[in-house]
Amino acid sequence: MYTQLVQPDESSAGDAGPEASVFEDKIDRAVTIEPTDWMPEAYRKTLLRQISQHAHSEIVGMLPEANWLTRAPSLERKLILLAKVQDEGGHGLYLYSAAETLGTSRDDMIDALLEKRAKYSSIFNYPTLTWADVGAIGWLVDGAAIINQIPLTQCSYGPYARAMVRICKEESFHQRQGYDVMVTLARGTPEQHAMAQDALDRWWWPSVMMFGPPDAESAHNEQSMRWKIKLFSNDALRQKFVDQTIPQADALGLTIPDPDLRWNEATQHYDFGTPDWSEFYEVIRGNGPCNRERLGARRAAHEDGAWVREAALAYERKVRERATA
Numbered sequence: 314m315y316t317q318l319v320q321p322d323e324s325s326a327g328d329a330g331p332e333a334s335v336f337e338d339k340i341d342r343a344v345t346i347e348p349t350d351w352m353p354e355a356y357r358k359t360l361l362r363q364i365s366q367h368a369h370s371e372i373v374g375m376l377p378e379a380n381w382l383t384r385a386p387s388l389e390r391k392l393i394l395l396a397k398v399q400d401e402g403g404h405g406l407y408l409y410s411a412a413e414t415l416g417t418s419r420d421d422m423i424d425a426l427l428e429k430r431a432k433y434s435s436i437f438n439y440p441t442l443t444w445a446d447v448g449a450i451g452w453l454v455d456g457a458a459i460i461n462q463i464p465l466t467q468c469s470y471g472p473y474a475r476a477m478v479r480i481c482k483e484e485s486f487h488q489r490q491g492y493d494v495m496v497t498l499a500r501g502t503p504e505q506h507a508m509a510q511d512a513l514d515r516w517w518w519p520s521v522m523m524f525g526p527p528d529a530e531s532a533h534n535e536q537s538m539r540w541k542i543k544l545f546s547n548d549a550l551r552q553k554f555v556d557q558t559i560p561q562a563d564a565l566g567l568t569i570p571d572p573d574l575r576w577n578e579a580t581q582h583y584d585f586g587t588p589d590w591s592e593f594y595e596v597i598r599g600n601g602p603c604n605r606e607r608l609g610a611r612r613a614a615h616e617d618g619a620w621v622r623e624a625a626l627a628y629e630r631k632v633r634e635r636a637t638a
């Protein structure tokens with residue numbers, strides 16, 4: 314319904330030849346699959362879907378924080394935020410390149426985003442209302458991203474796994490800068506503390522939902538885990554995020570907005586409440602608070618950049634003509 318299902322006739326079940334056995338053997342032995350290797354069409358499509366959506370998330374994800382670049386509270390904070398937002402742009406570019414190795418073009422991927430055929434992370438459809446939101450994004454959203462992305466450095470597709478190594482190192486700096494903003498606010502004046510709490514109240518549940526639907530409703534979990542594209546399920550990573558983040562909130566003196574949150578001695582994990590999944594599905598259907606604004610900004614940027622693409626093509630033509638003259 315809200316997902317791009319791989320058709321049964323595209324699944325690897327139909328690929329029974331010797332190449333399929335070599336592929337399956339590599340997956341079993343955790344040997345990476347490289348662009349020139351044979352792969353089932355459904356594996357290629359699944360990767361293309363996930364990597365291109367990941368790339369779009371990095372690019373659209375620049376927008377909420379960029380909203381505060383001109384209003385950062387000091388020159389130092391502005392420089393740090395500028396570097397962080399530029400890193401996200403770089404992540405998008407590595408990921409588009411990784412996806413291009415699967416036989417598509419960046420133009421096609423960007424068209425898919427602008428025509429709403431491809432998704433990007435739900436989290437970037439929420440507004441950044443105060444400076445504390447910049448701290449909350451770094452702390453919670455980049456924190457969630459690291460938990461999701463570290464396993465991707467070990468995923469079965471070589472170009473994706475390698476791109477994720479540098480991305481994770483940069484995400485770690487992003488998480489620390491966000492936490493540092495939160496520390497400053499939480500230990501500041503009562504008004505600043507209240508701003509930090511308000512940002513946590515608004516970003517907590519969208520961050521918990523960022524890991525995707527519950528396993529029972531996840532269309533791709535099972536197959537993607539079998540192919541080692543995903544090494545952990547959505548719920549397993551979500552639990553890890555909750556377990557890791559609660560002590561950080563405690564250290565900040567902030568309260569997680571979940572009355573059902575409690576430590577479970579038997580499982581050695583936190584129990585937590587159920588996110589509002591109807592909100593998640595509305596957001597991924599395009600009806601979140603900022604979906605229209607975000608896609609509008611990307612469309613405007615694409616149109617404004619048309620002259621750069623035309624100039625690059627004209628230059629390439631000129632170089633080719635000179636070479637053949």
Ligand code: BYC
Nearest residue numbers: 316317367370371374401433434435458523525531532533
């Ligand atoms: N938002 O079967 P499922 C960053 C879709 S950016 C929207 O579980 P899958 C940063 C899903 O696509 C980093 N849609 O799917 C940047 C599928 O629909 P389709 C972002 C979502 O793929 C700037 C349907 O729901 N990280 O760090 O097995 C500033 C069923 O879901 C979402 C990544 O992209 C969602 N949250 O698992 C700051 C990580 N969740 O495609 C920070 C890479 C699910 O069939 N991606 N859907 O139409 C992944 O790890 C996986 O794709 C997911 C979902 C865990 C997200």
